[in-house]
Amino acid sequence: MRHTPMRHTLKRPLLAALAVLAFAAGCDKDKDVEPPAVLVNFPAKLPVREIWSANLGGGKKQMLLRLGLGPAIDNGVAYAASHKGEVLAVALESGKHLWVKNLKLPLSAGPAAADGLLVVGSSKGAVIALDAASGRQLWRTQVNAELLAAPAIGESVVVLRSVDGRLRGLSRSTGKEMWSVDQQVPRLSLRGTATPIIAKDLAICGFDNGKVMAVSLSNGDTVWDTALASPHGRTELDRLIDIDSAVRVVGDDVYAAGFQGRTAMLALDSGQVWWSHDMSSYRGLTVDSETVFISQSDGIVVALRERDGSELWRNDKLKRRGLTEPVLTSTAVVVADFQGYVHWLDKASGELVARMRVAKDRVSNPLVASGDIVVALTDGGKMAAFRVSPPPKPSPPKP
Numbered sequence: 001m002r003h004t005p006m007r008h009t010l011k012r013p014l015l016a017a018l019a020v021l022a023f024a025a026g027c028d029k030d031k032d033v034e035p036p037a038v039l040v041n042f043p044a045k046l047p048v049r050e051i052w053s054a055n056l057g058g059g060k061k062q063m064l065l066r067l068g069l070g071p072a073i074d075n076g077v078a079y080a081a082s083h084k085g086e087v088l089a090v091a092l093e094s095g096k097h098l099w100v101k102n103l104k105l106p107l108s109a110g111p112a113a114a115d116g117l118l119v120v121g122s123s124k125g126a127v128i129a130l131d132a133a134s135g136r137q138l139w140r141t142q143v144n145a146e147l148l149a150a151p152a153i154g155e156s157v158v159v160l161r162s163v164d165g166r167l168r169g170l171s172r173s174t175g176k177e178m179w180s181v182d183q184q185v186p187r188l189s190l191r192g193t194a195t196p197i198i199a200k201d202l203a204i205c206g207f208d209n210g211k212v213m214a215v216s217l218s219n220g221d222t223v224w225d226t227a228l229a230s231p232h233g234r235t236e237l238d239r240l241i242d243i244d245s246a247v248r249v250v251g252d253d254v255y256a257a258g259f260q261g262r263t264a265m266l267a268l269d270s271g272q273v274w275w276s277h278d279m280s281s282y283r284g285l286t287v288d289s290e291t292v293f294i295s296q297s298d299g300i301v302v303a304l305r306e307r308d309g310s311e312l313w314r315n316d317k318l319k320r321r322g323l324t325e326p327v328l329t330s331t332a333v334v335v336a337d338f339q340g341y342v343h344w345l346d347k348a349s350g351e352l353v354a355r356m357r358v359a360k361d362r363v364s365n366p367l368v369a370s371g372d373i374v375v376a377l378t379d380g381g382k383m384a385a386f387r388v389s390p391p392p393k394p395s396p397p398k399p
Contacts, residue, residue, distance in 0.1 A: 052095020
């Protein structure tokens with residue numbers, strides 16, 4: 001780990017192999033590869049309906065680049081961006097378009113939205129902050145590295161993770177770089193980077209070398225870094241141990257998952273590993289107060305007890321369907337797949353309880369949820385919102 005306190009840091013030359021792999025499951029070209037699970041009809045136990053949709057456009061180029069363009073929700077508004085440079089704000093409840101802004105940049109990361117601020121990043125290292133209410137540009141800065149993950153927005157700092165292995169802290173008000181730290185990038189890595197998160201006074205992020213690092217929000221000093229896994233195997237493909245998904249924090253515990261590595265619970269203050277399982281995931285996990293839900297690399301969804309990591313249930317009905325990171329509603333665990341389907345699973349049992357389709361394009365980036373509304377954005381630029389409608393109450397018996 002290297003620490004650079006000032007802004008004018010030189011960009012480390014990117015290794016050509018960094019963008020070689022777009023999708024881990026596609027690496028094996030043997031004829032015996034197990035095909036994706038065929039979707040089977042089931043009785044829907046959760047009434048779900050589409051409440052609105054919008055189209056930002058994407059095209060084949062956007063789908064091939066594996067960009068970090070996922071939707072965001074803040075203060076009753078859903079936001080999304082396209083590689084063409086358009087940023088859209090939509091009322092979450094009604095689908096009404098509130099504003100659209102064309103930045104005329106090849107956007108590749110974000111948006112992130114919090115407390116009235118919207119931040120996006122580009123393939124060429126531009127970082128743009130917009131007023132969330134109007135779309136007016138507040139500032140723009142350059143970091144000279146491609147961005148493939150939404151930033152994290154704090155009270156005074158915007159934290160970015162770029163493909164050169166660097167984690168940066170920018171001033172929320174001006175965009176000026178306050179600090180920068182980095183981790184070594186392996187010769188070969190998956191296409192993508194982890195989204196940083198902010199917890200208390202720390203910025204926490206996973207890296208391509210299998211480490212999770214926590215740094216001080218104020219100055220970028222490293223508080224701890226923990227190796228979630230160590231590379232092993234005979235080939236460079238076997239030795240991939242990327243952490244390409246956001247860690248999650250509940251109270252004083254951090255939960256993280258890596259590709260061909262481990263899923264683990266760590267201490268927020270020290271990075272000490274409390275429990276871990278050999279469990280590969282490049283999409284990631286989500287956590288509620290009692291349960292950790294994981295989309296494994298093979299498409300199996302697993303629920304673990306939050307305190308000790310013991311397995312509660314697993315669902316293999318969506319195996320090899322390229323699932324997204326799970327997202328939680330008040331009633332279900334929700335994932336999307338490579339054919340644009342969105343699946344609702346019962347939290348307690350893992351049973352499939354509902355299914356809808358956004359479009360025929362893959363959904364790569366995480367869904368977002370607010371209450372019982374889920375918003376999905378396909379790689380082709382189709383965005384849709386779905387809501388769980390409570391079933392009608394039974395009529396009282398007639399006297």
